[in-house]
Amino acid sequence: MRIAVESRDFKKSVQFKGKTVGQLMRGLKLSPENFVISKSGGVVLEDEILSDGDKIRLFPVISGG
Amino acid sequence: MKCSRCGKKAVAEPRYLDESLCSKHFSELFERRVKRTISGSGMLDRKRDKIAVGVSGGKDSLVLLYLFKKFHYNIVAVTIDEGIKGYRDNSLSYIRKFCARYKIPWKLYSLKKEYGFTLDSIPDKRLMCSHCGVLRRGLLNKKARELKCTKVATGHNLDDETQMVLMNLFRGELERLARCGPVTGRIEDELFVPRVKPLRECPEREDVLYALLHKIKYTDVECPYAKYAYRNVIRGVLNRMEERYPGTKFAVLKNFDKMLPFLREYYAPKEQSRRCRKCGEMTKGEICKFCETIENFG
Numbered sequence: 049m050r051i052a053v054e055s056r057d058f059k060k061s062v063q064f065k066g067k068t069v070g071q072l073m074r075g076l077k078l079s080p081e082n083f084v085i086s087k088s089g090g091v092v093l094e095d096e097i098l099s100d101g102d103k104i105r106l107f108p109v110i111s112g113g
Numbered sequence: 114m115k116c117s118r119c120g121k122k123a124v125a126e127p128r129y130l131d132e133s134l135c136s137k138h139f140s141e142l143f144e145r146r147v148k149r150t151i152s153g154s155g156m157l158d159r160k161r162d163k164i165a166v167g168v169s170g171g172k173d174s175l176v177l178l179y180l181f182k183k184f185h186y187n188i189v190a191v192t193i194d195e196g197i198k199g200y201r202d203n204s205l206s207y208i209r210k211f212c213a214r215y216k217i218p219w220k221l222y223s224l225k226k227e228y229g230f231t232l233d234s235i236p237d238k239r240l241m242c243s244h245c246g247v248l249r250r251g252l253l254n255k256k257a258r259e260l261k262c263t264k265v266a267t268g269h270n271l272d273d274e275t276q277m278v279l280m281n282l283f284r285g286e287l288e289r290l291a292r293c294g295p296v297t298g299r300i301e302d303e304l305f306v307p308r309v310k311p312l313r314e315c316p317e318r319e320d321v322l323y324a325l326l327h328k329i330k331y332t333d334v335e336c337p338y339a340k341y342a343y344r345n346v347i348r349g350v351l352n353r354m355e356e357r358y359p360g361t362k363f364a365v366l367k368n369f370d371k372m373l374p375f376l377r378e379y380y381a382p383k384e385q386s387r388r389c390r391k392c393g394e395m396t397k398g399e400i401c402k403f404c405e406t407i408e409n410f411g
Contacts, residue, residue, distance in 0.1 A: 056333050081318075081352070084322050084325060086325065091136070093126055093133075107325060109321055110335070111332075111333035111335055
């Protein structure tokens with residue numbers, strides 16, 4: 049399936065063979081600890097199941113000065 | 114994952130708590146914690162205090178403003194524009210929109226207008242955070258006084274506070290540490306507006322989550338000078354410890370708070386603060402740190 053992923057520093061569409069948000073994050077080599085994750089505008093946890101065409105937005109925990 | 118308290122969809126899984134929480138129960142926990150921080154240290158009096166809230170446009174300061182509004186405090190938002198291109202200019206529109214939406218009075222002061230220079234013009238970037246801190250705190254204190262505010266509140270979170278504790282310990286700056294805590298400073302001086310930190314028990318991650326759940330739009334741009342900060346190294350150490358031993362940050366803060374009365378007694382000021390011969394503000398020496406910084410770079 050194809051998932052759109054957007055964060056402060058990047059925006060991309062990725063081909064994904066796994067099931068959950070946690071697997072997606074590990075595939076992207078990103079630590080879920082460093083982001084709050086949303087799907088279609090709602091906050092989700094690592095066990096959230098993904099479907100083709102889902103849009104994921106990553107909010108970095110660290111920001112500011 | 115389901116909320117451990119009501120079975121609805123969970124949005125938070127704080128490892129230090131060992132439970133999952135839905136939006137409602139997470140928000141309740143977060144707000145209760147802030148109320149407890151405020152009442153536990155007696156930092157604010159809702160009827161008497163007028164609070165200057167230092168606002169940068171980031172998640173912490175806007176969450177703090179939101180909560181003050183929700184808890185019916187007498188507030189004025191104050192922003193210090195240090196003149197960092199691509200950073201501060203980006204954040205101003207977020208603050209403007211937020212304050213208009215919640216009908217909060219907002220005051221903006223810039224180093225450029227007040228003193229004719231910007232932080233970007235300082236050539237040596239290595240000590241930027243230190244210079245920025247001196248200038249922002251100094252100007253915020255002065256403006257809060259002019260606005261007849263009795264307290265200055267900042268959005269420092271649990272991560273900021275525990276980093277500050279370790280930074281001062283590692284550098285051997287115990288006297289500086291004695292000035293920290295829920296109500297900053299140990300100065301009894303009519304020119305000093307006490308600074309308070311109501312979010313100091315809120316993990317940084319939870320500030321982001323609370324902002325998202327309550328549709329608080331903030332800027333997540335990082336300060337371009339943050340990469341020079343010693344704080345980054347300490348942040349990494351603490352985050353690794355927290356990941357391996359959940360609850361580490363709370364333990365550091367709790368134990369620091371226990372030590373604080375002893376530190377304050379040991380480092381109690383032996384003499385009253387003096388007046389800077391340039392600006393008339395508080396100082397230990399002949400001229401204050403603020404004027405010293407301006408003299409060097411202005």
